Amino acid sequence: MSDLGFEELAAGNYQGTVEKVRYSFGTTTHIVLTYRLETPNGARRLQERILIDAPQSSVSYFHITTGLTRVEDILRIGGMSLADATGLKSLPGLLEGIAINVVTRNQRLHGYNCPIVVRVEKA
């Protein structure tokens, strides 16, 4: 642990669950996925903020595929598909609690090894 409470997370494959799903609304819509990971040092949370909706005129429009793919991956692990989701309001209920494996790596950012999610796999 660094002097300011930053905890590094070794790159690897961690058992976990989707703990919380929230949205950030604006011109574009981001989904904020909070994963709870079981690490050798105890439970640890990782957060991902991905674009899932944007106007076609937006330069970020094509990025929504990344967000939808991640959501689809988690739903598939839980035995569902995107077709089961009837809208944004239904997604938190479908995603939260699904057990997954989270593959992480570290990105060197401002002098820290910052953990990021690479992909999710079946637990």
Added chain:
Amino acid sequence: VRARKPHQFAEDPDPFVVIGLDAEWVFESAGRNRILSYQFALLNGDSGELTTLIEYPNNGMRITIERGLTRVMLKARQQHVIAKAPKRFIVAGHFTRADITTFADFGCFNRRLGAVRKTYATTEIPLNLRLVSNEGPVRCNAVIIDTMLLAPAGTSLEKLGKLLGLHKIELPDGYSKDRMDVFLRDHPDLFEQYALRDAVIPALWVVKTYGLLLDRLGIRKKVVTLGGAAVELVKIQAKACGIELHEFLGRDKKRKQPLAHLMSTIAIAAQAYHGGYNLAAALGFSPAGKDLSDLDIRSAYTTALSCIGVPNWSSARHCVELDQLAVSSEAMTAALVEFRFPDGTRFPCLPVRASNGRGLVYPLEGASWCTGPNWL
């Protein structure tokens, strides 16, 4: 001020966070200063809790603004001042032109900053930063504010501190601002107190100012200047009085520009805008033993402006008849006139812009851009 939650599953709103910023440095060589320290003061405006951080660069290596903000956010979370890194916050400094330019990555974000009254502030789009947290990288928007713009012109940081009940720490005898490195070497603890105080004051001032603007005037917008607050107040008052401001100002609501047929007349009106005129007429040095009076009427501008009715923009037109132009209450008029005052006029009153930006002069004869009341 917490935003309302727009959706059942929307993220929890962020606390109102202000990060005070300051840096200390010493002159090293022409065009180069050596940074001694960066100071940050993170204030949670909702809870009033504060955390401070001083960063000493290794061998004078400058840090990036993102690293500095990351570290103060980490410390604030460690001390439970904030629960998570906010996605939108304010970075405040006093004379940001001196402090924000000390970051290593200033060249990467300087084009996002606007130059306002010879200092820097974000006037349009906030800085988009990527900070580090235990949960992974966090994208944040930082609004840069200079407390010089949120205080009467020329107000020093020391004075702001006094108003907040935080007195600026004085340098001991024998030390000067030019050689802060000597002060740091001899009194590291006092240096830290001195330096951190300069970061705490801007943060507190911003929170106090926005609190006052909200409580006293109902202004929610995080304005960058006090002038911006005045504009917001006009908007609020206009709304309360049922005045459609674009219509009132002769502007196209959709295009947010003056109405097409007003373009040429507005250009003339703008030329005729010179500000107020008051004088204490005397030539040369003040006469010994004689009182000179310079009358300054309180609220003269606002009182005069309140006499202006709602302009009928649709009837705006060009004309050259003096009897139609030389009016005060019948119409708003402005023109370029050639004039000559009678010989012996002591106080000519038509303004003429002097060359080379020397301000206004009032000659006996010339050409003046002026308004109807000038000719009465």
